[in-house]
Amino acid sequence: MRRLALTLLLLAALSAPASAAASQLIARNAQDVTLQVDARGRALVGYRAKGKTWSVLAWGAINALHPSADRSQAKLALDYAGGWGAYRKTVATGFENVCRPYSGPPLAWFVTGCTMPDGSDWALQAWQRSLPNLGVPPWKPLQSATELRLSHWSTDLPKLELWVNWAQGKHFDHVFGRYTYLGQPVYGYRATATGSPTDGFGRNIYLDTLDSAYGPGWKRENSFLAHTGTGVFCYGLYPHDPYPGYPATGRRPEGKGTRYRATAVGPGVLPDVTWEGGAPGPYDVTTDRKLADLQRAVYGADKLCKPV
Template sequence: MAVTCSSPAQASERVDVNASGVRLAVSASGRALVTYRARGRTFHLLVWGAVNARPPSQTVRQVHFRFDWSGGWKTSHRLVWKHFKNRCTKYDGPELVYALAACKAPDGSYWALQAWQPYLPHRGYPPWLPRETEWELHVSHWTGPLAKLGAYTDWAFNGQAHDLFGRLTYLDNPVYGFGIGKDGAPNDRYGRSLYIDTFDSAYGPGWKRETSISFRRGSGAFCYSFWPTHDKTLPGYPNNPRPAGNGKRYRITVEGPGVTPDLQWEGAGLHDFNPNSRADVEYEQRMDSVFMQFLGNDKFCSTQR
């Protein structure tokens, strides 16, 4: 099991929700213009001042954007967006998930806009509030390689439960924060949550949100096992039993560190563990070895085998 978070971290790259008509432009000076409609209005957002990500530090702040929602009036005392000259060219960078727009700036860096649903209810429960189906729009700016999200399927507790574990790194440094809020989500700009979806599970056909948890401090790793549960974030608690959500496939979505793009991992699920199967026993032993490399020194996850 793992500590769950009921709301996403407030990442620096968050722009808005339920945006339509999204467009991206970048000037010769490296300032981006994000144009979109939301709540019946058109927005012209200027974005600048950050690229990539810093390794975790308690003394140096993580990079974050500067936003001008007035289209330039607040910072330049004129409507910059009206005369904004786009110098961004065709995107030729790494493949992105949930991309709405992406381009290559004159200095060779990349900008992108992505939108996905971080607020879906846990345990495959149907959304019951408008906020839970919102599509959150993110902006990113980077050079070089993206962060790497590695994940593994496994069994835990002598095969009693299906299990996922892995690690998020950026430029070979683990990605993690230094604090967790009451809702289980990171409360600083370094921390990141991961959002686990399960496919064709006991919750029903198709993709369903299983949970969201945080990467572990120090290691940038995570561990999660699937059990029947009573989720306090859902209606009817504690009289709301939900089955174990292990499925045929899994996907994990993560907000990129700093102002880098959001990432996703997807992989096949496992059959139930068979202690009489040599293949299952050997696979479990191999995964235990990898698990201990990532999480052997973690006070919580090291007990979840």
């Protein structure tokens, strides 16, 4: 049953575009990024992309809502005309920035940020979310694009927890964990057949492996959904056939690495968060039993993946 659950997760693990209600996607492959925020709480993001200079006005959201089937997730309004769409004039000229140097918590993929007089934080992060799975090199431009993502928050950050143990005859590395915000699970209600959230609440966990059979450096292993109702997840690093639509690269080896890294897009307009840790090393029965007990405690009533 455990292998079946893991297989189902693998089938739903193709990387796909993030939902609109998240740390907000502003641009791809942006350069010369700037961030200003005025006293009305309107952020002005400047950057260069596609041979042009852009000014994007963002406003109207902070933090995140807990999952609910009866309401929409927090989402920033975006005006790529620099205010013309909202006010019939651009606001860059005379824009008074009141946001102070960033004093919030450390963030992975940090580009720039600032802290408002009311103590809330704004930040821009940039990372390659849409890399192909199983260590396959990108073959489409969007797959290698670096996404610039904007967030605004005043609470603690979401919490991404992972542990690494062993699976299937104790030969393969296996990760399990949970995604929470203010002690409540992060999850969605609907997703596509390939695992892309469609309701604004669901989140994928993007897992990278270091110095594996895929080659030196960090490579994308896979992405998988946090489970509905619990926010937990599990994944085994097994050999795979390429996914439908992938280049004919032959059977992919197991992605066992020396270290692992996971990233999750923040719920609502919260920052994206990461975890990084070492591989479990040679099998140890005492450690395995302790981690199996921990898995049971983390999963609770979740039945999609259980320790054996």
